[in-house]
Amino acid sequence: MMHNETSTSATPTHIEISLVSDQACLLQFSDSISDEVADQISLVTTALQNHQGIIDLIPSYTTLLVVFDAGCFDRFAIQKTLQSVLAKVDWSSAGNRISHEVVIPVYYGPEVGPDLEDVAKHCQLDIEEVIRLHSTTTYRAYAIGFTPGFAFLGNTPEALHVPRKTTPRLKVPLGSVAIAERQTAVYPSVTPGGWQILGRTPTKLVDWTSDSLALIKAGDSVRFKPMSKEEFLAQGGNLDGF
Secondary structure: OEEEOOOOOOOOOOOEEEEEEOOEEEEEOOOOOOHHHHHHHHHHHHHHOOOOOEEEEEEOOOEEEEEEOOOOOOHHHHHHHHHHHHHHOOHHHHHHOEEEEEEEEEEOOOOOOOOHHHHHHHHOOOHHHHHHHHHOOOEEEEEEOOOOOOEEEEOOOHHHOEOOOOOOEEEEOOOEEEEEEOEEEEOOOOEEEOOEEEEEOOOOOEOOOOOOOEOOOOOOEEEEEEOOHHHHHHOOOOOOOO
16 A cells, blocks of 8 residues: 655755765764654665665665675765765655555454553553554654564654563564554564563564565555454464463
């Protein structure tokens, strides 16, 4: 599903270009996270996507890492090329960005959401309101990292801002949906983790046989859709892990 973004974006006042290795440059757009900055990063990522000599582009909250072929560019040529590309970007088009929307079904149940009750108490809400707030917000995938397919999604409603766990779990089950501070995410594989777990999805976030690999990409819009325990199990979900 395609989703129209209506936010506006101004021309960035300054983008710092730093050579971080003999094959990578870091573009620093801002010191603060915002949709405006994310739109600017998305525009530059698109502008560089098919540029000869650019090997990889790794967007994050406020930066874009540009990996280049050292056989095509020396340290001076790559910075000159990046400055030239930035000068040609139409910043006014950022507010008209069309993003891909990903809808992820979630079973918010005590068997798979061991922190749901604690989050509700911390936020002084009932469990139903926690679920409603989490599932009625549209999130933006700001960055992909930690493990393959792990998307950092923001921003959670202010009423749901909770800290990470003091002691991380050594094993977070596949598909766990969690929140921490202003972010939410789905664990695409079994890993350690310190986020507060609200539920679980039967949807696979990573397909190793697919060219695209990950279901969620940087810039995508993501929504969570509550599902019943019966629907969760019928779609291949399991209650094991805790």
